[in-house]
Amino acid sequence: MEHLIIKYINKEISEEELALLKEGLKNPEVKKQLKEYINLESSIQLGLKNIDMERVYNSLDAQLSSEDNLEKRAARLSYLKYAAAITIIIALAASFQLFINRDINEFTPNATTITLKLEDGSIKEFDETEAIISVDDFVAGSEPKNSNNKTDIAYNEINVPYGKKATIKLSDNSQVILNSGSVFKYPTSFDGSDLRSVTLEGEAYFTVSKNAQKPFIVQTAEMDVEVLGTEFNVSCFKDDKQTLAILVEGSIKAKNTLSNTSVIVKPGQAATLKDKNLTVQPVDIQKYTAWLHGDLLFIDDTFETVLKKLERHFNVVIINNNPVLNEVRYNGRFNTETLEQILEAFQVNTTFEYTLKNNQIIIKNETPMK
Structure with a gap:
């Protein structure tokens, strides 16, 4: 049947x-x-x-x-x-849960752009939803190609707003895919340094070119990730409670910059820094890389985590006035669905009401859970 x-x-x-x-x-x-x-x-x-x-x-x-x-x-x-x-x-x-107990307004994301700040202070803007940028196209400053003086290195900084993604090709041919809500600072060239060092706030997927003589280091607020040549994902949003480095291929070393301790991570594992403690555990890689394909994948995620991801993906502000929902866990994969459709799917399992106006969603407090 x-x-x-x-x-x-x-x-x-x-x-x-x-x-x-x-x-x-x-x-x-x-x-x-x-x-x-x-x-x-x-x-x-x-x-x-x-x-x-x-x-x-x-x-x-x-x-x-x-x-x-x-x-x-x-x-x-x-x-x-x-x-x-x-x-x-x-x-x-x-x-069958469509259009139940809620006010509906057509959702329109904010018209924000990806910005690239060059060393000389000039700003380049990109209107694309998924911008592709090569470091060779935007070089500012007067960095000598063979200089040994690190102060001569010129840095660019890219800011990817909610609802957008960007791909950067670095001077060593390494590729970085930046997720929504990320800030990434990188040198226009790795010459003049013994390290290939970049800085990240947010989330990015790295495909690093091999160079045993010049390790590649991703610096975050509390954890550094060192590699020689590999593929891995780093998530370090300011409003998250942890920093994650998930290894897809190769080998990485994750370092807790607060305690100066480090761990070696193997493929299929994640280094997690939470509450100042650095640990390693096996993970389902697709949960942390689904965003590369435009998917929102939730596997046993709390409602609080779900809302953060929805905010970044759709460029909205979500105010949850029903704190009881925060620890409810959800599973699901979405790709082309609208924000309303995703929330409606979650309403199948948990009863809640919300209002939607412009780019702000307010989840009401008065509705009891099922």
Whole structure:
């Protein structure tokens, strides 16, 4: 029966199959099996629990009962395509929570630009959502190519606002992809220094060119990450409670600059600096690199963490007046969904109300959790 549901949502069902689906849903045993299937898939794919399955089933049954032909069905079900969950069945479950207990205003992100500040103080702006910048295109200052005087090194600084991303190609051919809400400072050339040192606040994915004689160091507020040539992700937002270095390939050494202690990180591991303690643990790499593909991936993330990521991704301000929600954990993957659709998906598992105006979301306090 579930394959007919999927065909129905995908608009691939024939008139004969539609008739079978309508008839099948009248059977109490089929109804029970369908509820169990949706509930199981919801739990596995998104971690959704305590879904009102009776409401989901009744909504589906009501839609089917009102269908006169395939054309009406296609028009009426177009909103189901927002696919807030990983599978179509989860989208079905989530879609029945649309437009419940909230005020709706069309969301328009702030029109901010990526800025590149050169050594001479001049500013370059980039309107692209994902800018690609080569260090050779923007060199300021009078740095001698073979100078041994570190004071001669010229630095550029790029600021990537919420809702944007940028890719930088450095002078040694290393590549840095910067996530929303990041500030990155780098030299226009690594000549004249024994190290390739850059500074990061925010999040970036590094693909570092190998040079055993000149280690590459990423400096953050509390942790330095040293590499020779590798791929890794560093997350060090000011408003986060920890700094993370996740290794994809190669080898890195993470150093706690507060205590001068360090750890070696292997592929598939993360160095975490939290509450002044530096630790290493295995991680699911895709959780920390999904943003490279434009995905928002949540795996057992608290609501507080989810809101921070949504703020950066959509360039909005979210005020949560319901602190009870902060420790509720969520799972889900989103790509093309709007901000409203993502919040609606989370409402399937947890009841909350919010208002949306311009680029500010206010989550209300008065609604009890399910």
